[in-house]
Amino acid sequence: MGEHRKGAAVTDLDDWYRAYRTVYEDASRGRTVACPHCGARSLRLLFVVRNQDDEDGTAAFWCDACLHGLMPTRAPVPPTGERYVKGTESVPDYSLITGD
Ligand SMILES: [Zn+2]
Structure with a gap:
């Protein structure tokens, strides 16, 4: 974040992983962490499980x-x-960020 590298993609995958870890640790941060792509504070993280009490x-x-x-x-x-x-999950058909 804030660092400029020649030839870097518009969206840095590392920024996404950083945002992911932050929201992973505290779901309420999804509304406070800026989206690495557009800057909006509308990140969503949810987990789809096979059974309600699955650990993974x-x-x-x-x-x-x-x-x-x-x-x-x-x-x-x-x-x-x-x-x-x-x-029962409601996940939009979003575009995947890839590291090239
Ligand atoms: Zn965004």
Whole structure:
């Protein structure tokens, strides 16, 4: 953040991972951390689980404003994480950020 590198993509994947970790640790930060792509404070992180009490889920992390986000990955559901049983989640068809 704030660092300029020649040839860097408009969106830096590292910034996304940093934002992900922040919101992962405290879900309430989703409304305070700026989206690395558009700057909006509308990041969403939710976990899709097969059963309500599963420890692991598929983490979907995206920005509600510009609809960009990370490729969903398996992760343990953190204490403050929003969890949805598969089929009940509402995740938009967002564009995946890739590291090239
Ligand atoms: Zn955004």
